[in-house]
Amino acid sequence: xxxxxxxxxxxxxGPDGVSIVALLQxxxxxxxxxxEKFLRRxxxxxxxxxxxxxxxxxxxxxxxxxxxxxxxxxxCTGTACHVRGSEKITEEISRTLGVEVxxxxxxxxxxxxxxxxxxxxxxxxxxxxxxxYHGNMTPLKAxxxxxxxxxGKTAVS
Amino acid sequence: xxxxxxxxLDISVEEGTTLLEAAKFYGIDIPTLCYDETLSPYGACRLxxxxxxxxxKAKLFSACTYPVREGLIVKTNTKRVIDARKMIxxxxxxxxPSSKKIQDLASEYGVTEVRFTPKNDECILCGLCVRVCEEQxxxxxxxxxxxxxxxxxxxxxxRQSEDCRLCGACMYxxxxxxxxxxxxxxxxxxxxxxxxxxxxxxxxxxxAMCYMDPCVACELEKEPDE
Numbered sequence: 001x002x003x004x005x006x007x008x009x010x011x012x013x014g015p016d017g018v019s020i021v022a023l024l025q026x027x028x029x030x031x032x033x034x035x036e037k038f039l040r041r042x043x044x045x046x047x048x049x050x051x052x053x054x055x056x057x058x059x060x061x062x063x064x065x066x067x068x069x070x071x072x073x074x075x076c077t078g079t080a081c082h083v084r085g086s087e088k089i090t091e092e093i094s095r096t097l098g099v100e101v102x103x104x105x106x107x108x109x110x111x112x113x114x115x116x117x118x119x120x121x122x123x124x125x126x127x128x129x130x131x132x133y134h135g136n137m138t139p140l141k142a143x144x145x146x147x148x149x150x151x152g153k154t155a156v157s
Numbered sequence: 158x159x160x161x162x163x164x165x166l167d168i169s170v171e172e173g174t175t176l177l178e179a180a181k182f183y184g185i186d187i188p189t190l191c192y193d194e195t196l197s198p199y200g201a202c203r204l205x206x207x208x209x210x211x212x213x214k215a216k217l218f219s220a221c222t223y224p225v226r227e228g229l230i231v232k233t234n235t236k237r238v239i240d241a242r243k244m245i246x247x248x249x250x251x252x253x254p255s256s257k258k259i260q261d262l263a264s265e266y267g268v269t270e271v272r273f274t275p276k277n278d279e280c281i282l283c284g285l286c287v288r289v290c291e292e293q294x295x296x297x298x299x300x301x302x303x304x305x306x307x308x309x310x311x312x313x314x315x316r317q318s319e320d321c322r323l324c325g326a327c328m329y330x331x332x333x334x335x336x337x338x339x340x341x342x343x344x345x346x347x348x349x350x351x352x353x354x355x356x357x358x359x360x361x362x363x364x365a366m367c368y369m370d371p372c373v374a375c376e377l378e379k380e381p382d383e
Binding site for chain 1: 300313
């Protein structure tokens, strides 16, 4: 596949132009969110209307337009996880770390998100911390998972 | 030319037209909310549903996106089609009761009740404004944001767009921007004020005097010159 360099990122180029999703993923990976000025510059460099870039950025849940915490915590609220008590786990994490659901803690350390299914229902309920899957969670286990991190000594294991 | 059957009528239309355009050409009225002849068809409002296929095997398709084909059998006014349209109109009434176009359609199709909780949205997501901005105005200042039930129309970053020239085409083409007439049932979800009005000229002159649709009964208030 052909490649193009946009904003210093190497992104695949198809017959219809540069892949917007791939570029936004690269920006999101590097900065943890999509800064407005980057989106504006990306639209100019790719010669696509800004609204197209913005629509894509708003469409996918994995993109964020506000700065996210350094640690991404995702709890699954899909059917299997919900039945096995994901709500209590989310509450527990929220209380331990002092971060509201679907927001970032004031110190910019943690972001807590709820998603609908992560495709691992056999080990429900699930919590994903920085891309690492923790299955068969309980509120107690979840609390322990963050006990160290919350004190600021070490990052989440 | 393509030969097909429209409402039992043998017709021939140019290749590349859609069923909606063919029906229009032969004077058959199909209601639409998301269609404009200068814009690309979108198939969002589903009001232009027609039955396509052999009797018994016919399916409902949106006429605005269905290209004509040799030997098609199309019916635009069967009970199934009308029932589907009535249902869609009822849903639109619930989501957008402030629109004149939707209220007019409700009266035209005899939709007299709304069984859903009114949402009082201001948009039916027909996409006309997005298309007119892109295709006619070459601006691309607005677009669909978010997805699913949260979908709405906005500018980038929800702020005044640099691409927008304030031409107003989006408002001009919007089917729900025009507020409903202030009839006797202004507060209710459904107006129906112009439902089943027989043209007053019939009683007065024993003949329908004009082909205005809807009937401009108000004009008759004026005293005719005698």
